[in-house]
Amino acid sequence: SAVISQKPSRDICQRGTSLTIQCQVDSQVTMMFWYRQQPGQSLTLIATANQGSEATYESGFVIDKFPISRPNLTFSTLTVSNMSPEDSSIYLCSVDLGGSNTGELFFGEGSRLTVL
Amino acid sequence: RKEVEQDPGPFNVPEGATVAFNCTYSNSASQSFFWYRQDCRKEPKLLMSVYSSGNEDGRFTAQLNRASQYISLLIRDSKLSDSATYLCAVNPRLGGSQGNLIFGKGTKLSVKP
Numbered sequence: 001s002a003v004i005s006q007k008p009s010r011d012i013c014q015r016g017t018s019l020t021i022q023c024q025v026d027s028q029v030t031m032m033f034w035y036r037q038q039p040g041q042s043l044t045l046i047a048t049a050n051q052g053s054e055a056t057y058e059s060g061f062v063i064d065k066f067p068i069s070r071p072n073l074t075f076s077t078l079t080v081s082n083m084s085p086e087d088s089s090i091y092l093c094s095v096d097l098g099g100s101n102t103g104e105l106f107f108g109e110g111s112r113l114t115v116l
Numbered sequence: 117r118k119e120v121e122q123d124p125g126p127f128n129v130p131e132g133a134t135v136a137f138n139c140t141y142s143n144s145a146s147q148s149f150f151w152y153r154q155d156c157r158k159e160p161k162l163l164m165s166v167y168s169s170g171n172e173d174g175r176f177t178a179q180l181n182r183a184s185q186y187i188s189l190l191i192r193d194s195k196l197s198d199s200a201t202y203l204c205a206v207n208p209r210l211g212g213s214q215g216n217l218i219f220g221k222g223t224k225l226s227v228k229p
Contacts, residue, residue: 033216042120043160043203043219058216092159103148103207103217107159 002027002097006108013083013115020079021111023093028073033105034066037090046091049076083115119143122204122220130228133194137223139204140186149180149187152203154222160203164189194227201225 003026013019023032034046046066047057055068069077080087090112094105122139129135141149149166164171166178166187177190187206191198201222208218 040221042221043217045216048216103150103205104162104165105152105160105217106162110159 002029002095002106004093004095004106004108006093006111008111009109010112011114013113015084015115017083018079018081019083019113020077021091021093021113023076023078023108025074025095027097029095029097030073031096032070032076033094033096034068034076034078035092035094035107037092037110039089043092046078080113083113085115088113088115119208119218120204120206120220122202123223125223126226127223128226128228129194131194131196133227134190134192135194135225136191137189137202137204137225138186139188139220140184141204141206141208141218142185143206143208144182144185146185146206146208148207149178150205150207150217151176151178151187151189152205152219154201154203156200160219163202191225194225196227196229199225199227 005024007022032049035043037043045058046061047055049055049068049070051070051073067079090110092107092110094107119142151163152160153163154160164178166180170179175192179188201224203222204220205217
């Protein structure tokens with residue numbers, strides 16, 4: 001397993017502002033994944049953050065709305081830009097520690113975002 | 117048809133009961149399958165990977181049926197501490213990022229004394 005720390009754990013934000021969520025892992029990992037879990041919905045992958053290259057975004061998610069940084073092998077940030085109430089959600093970072101990309105994901109505790 | 121669908125739940129069972137969850141997936145090329153557990157207001161945690169031959173971990177048994185495209189989770193001798201939401205997850209990509217799991221919405225289990 002791993003220790004995955006996310007900050008902030010929760011925040012209440014005003015419409016039109018931006019918030020950056022930080023994710024710190026206690027071991028080096030090649031890929032970090034950002035998921036969103038909206039109320040009553042399933043977890044949805046936003047993007048994959050690779051160290052040293054641009055993040056790979058899933059269908060329906062764009063870099064302008066969710067810019068991602070990955071400065072090293074233990075850290076990543078996700079920014080939710082120009083927020084609207086529809087962005088209210090839990091944002092989770094995760095890593096695959098199963099070896100050889102097994103798909104066995106470990107998640108951070110999540111950042112619960114409420115947009116007013 | 118949604119990519120991953122689960123029993124709607126909630127399941128309310130007494131302690132000691134056996135309960136089974138099913139999950140269907142739409143992509144026949146899906147490669148790997150998982151059950152995650154999510155406690156209220158917590159992050160999901162991996163419960164079990166699901167192997168083609170089926171696998172068991174204590175009171176938990178996972179099965180995969182590729183022909184019918186479903187996976188199942190069986191919990192025997194339910195404990196109060198088993199109360200949680202159980203998420204089914206499927207990796208649909210051959211050779212792609214293993215992090216791109218498609219999750220179901222989850223099935224809520226409540227075990228009562």
